[in-house]
Amino acid sequence: MAAERGGWWERPQHRRGWREEPEEEEEEQRREHPAESSLLNKLIRMSLVESSQKVEILQQDPSSPLCSIKSFEQLPLKEELLQGIYMAGFNRPSKIQEQALPIMLAYPPQNLIAQSQSGTGKTAAFVLAMLSRVSAAEKYPQFSPSKCLCLAPTYELALQTGNVVETIGKFCADIKVAYAVQGNRVPQGVALEEQIVIGTPGTMLDWCFKRGLVDVKKIKVFVLDEADIMINMQGLSCQSIRIQKALPKDCQMLLFSATFKEAVRAFAMRIVSNAIVIKLREDELTLSNIRQYFFICESQEEKYRALCNIYGCVTIGQAVVFCQTRRSASWLAAEMSQDGHQVAMLTAELTVPQRANIIQRFREGKEKVLIVTNVCARGIDVQQVTIVVNFSLPTSRRRNEPDFETYLHRIGRTGRFGKKGIAFSMVESCNVGLVHKIEEYFQTKIKELDPDDMDELERLEN
Incomplete structure (x- = not known):
């Protein structure tokens, strides 16, 4: 359901944001044990995955x-x-x-x-x-x-x-x-x-x-x-x-x-x-059913405003928002909750049964937005997910290279079961080169959008 005009995205931008310093990042995927991922998959599978x-x-x-x-x-x-x-x-x-x-x-x-x-x-x-x-x-x-x-x-x-x-x-x-x-x-x-x-x-x-x-x-x-x-x-x-x-x-x-x-x-x-x-x-990789876009945003507040504009213009069933760290996920969850949104957060500090419960609640539509770190990039199969947002692009240990596999599994949370999906990525201007590397690697096109151009965002519905 499309959000109504005059909602939470129009609040004055007076709140203090913060910039995530690279040396402070604790990327969740590096702490996640593969056995935990396997157990999570077993707990949340309510039906068989039909592999293509x-x-x-x-x-x-x-x-x-x-x-x-x-x-x-x-x-x-x-x-x-x-x-x-x-x-x-x-x-x-x-x-x-x-x-x-x-x-x-x-x-x-x-x-x-x-x-x-x-x-x-x-x-x-x-x-x-x-x-x-x-x-x-x-x-x-x-x-x-x-x-x-x-x-x-x-x-x-x-x-x-x-x-x-x-x-x-x-x-x-x-x-x-x-x-x-x-x-x-x-x-x-x-x-x-x-x-x-x-x-x-x-x-x-x-x-x-x-x-x-x-x-x-x-x-x-x-x-x-x-x-x-x-x-x-x-x-x-x-x-x-x-x-x-x-x-x-x-x-x-x-x-x-x-x-x-x-x-x-x-x-x-x-x-x-x-x-x-x-x-x-191994069949040929295809992302043909997922439209991919990116915004240039220089701060957390700009990213948040872009996310607000998306919700104001695009019809959304459910959305998954990926953050690179637990700190940024907590900040975003607090901001959205303060604005009256029903959100859930999933990070590696939760036990596997707790994560499974959160995912099941999301499946049942009790929360419309799921804010996650890389801990569950592979674990969410929800038909109602129409949008995935990369609040930060996943990067490799060297930071000057995208983490291609994680990017693929992130945006793959939408476009499930052959349906159409949209993926948005938010990047600083100094990291636009990462987007071009992803385009080259997957032989795909990621179009740049102006996050403040509401007319252009509304046209994404067509």
Whole structure:
């Protein structure tokens, strides 16, 4: 809804602004832990992300079956698992599930390395595979003593995976889950009855080799979740490999990752042999559905006035405003709140559940403006977001170069689901060169606008 004339943007500009000194900046993206980003994505995904990228299968084993499915009924699943997957909200398989599930559920078992972006259903896919294997005793007696072992990089991510297991496995009365996480005390020497053990590498290492709680020779399915995070966290890759090396040769290895960089590939090849690889095919980058503009603003007050003018002239559903630091985000949130706007602020100092709650409130339209730092440049998928504002352009550590990846993920918060979107960036005159570098890098056009030309801003509606 377009803002009415004579509103908060016409207040006298007598308030004191401040200029952000570069040496005082604490860029949030440099403090954000990748595991926290992954957990945030799991908490805020209320539905599947429909990826526009194509799935590519690299077959390592020529004897492995390659097929895809369009419904869960095409899979060799018991009725209670079908009930569970539908209760979990999956009406049909996602792209990654279409390709990965037939491979994971094949007999004899196949090793798999799979990559797909957050929110596409990876967790549900390997959870369904684990539940299927441990409930397969009637069909395949050799699986009767089996356990499934799943490693995650953090306590919270392990619990999230366990929640998915408990949801999909709700109707599997005899299947239980154990959590090998710090603080979960189990008497030494006690044999675990639970068929699925989920935990972090350090505690799992302790349970397997020091305390004898898990018999590694009975593990039939080994899942390594968030492999891209595992290899970037000191010690986790070594711990994971040590556990994997002790597993029986016929143990099915399933490795999942949100990215597939060379380091992930090398790590995967060290622990998974004769694997089928499923990855996203990198399509040509396009920003064709996002119109991009920039304003030259020399101070925080000028930027704020430009933001006011945008709201006065452009019809806005919801907006996301990106600030480079927590200090500037706090200042802007206070200014907008003082002017009577419903705003929410999201920064790295909040806990992951607090961030998830704020994003969910924004999704529900309880706040129309979300002021954020780079902490959630990738985590917001709200159809009603029509405008993204870069209150400051994201820059690299050297500061004379744009942070291209962060810019892309910032403005990608609008134009979601194939809709049109508008992105505005506010830059000082000395930094206009950054805009031109972004244009060149993405082969796109970013038009300069006069923030005080109300007629020109109104024409953006057409």
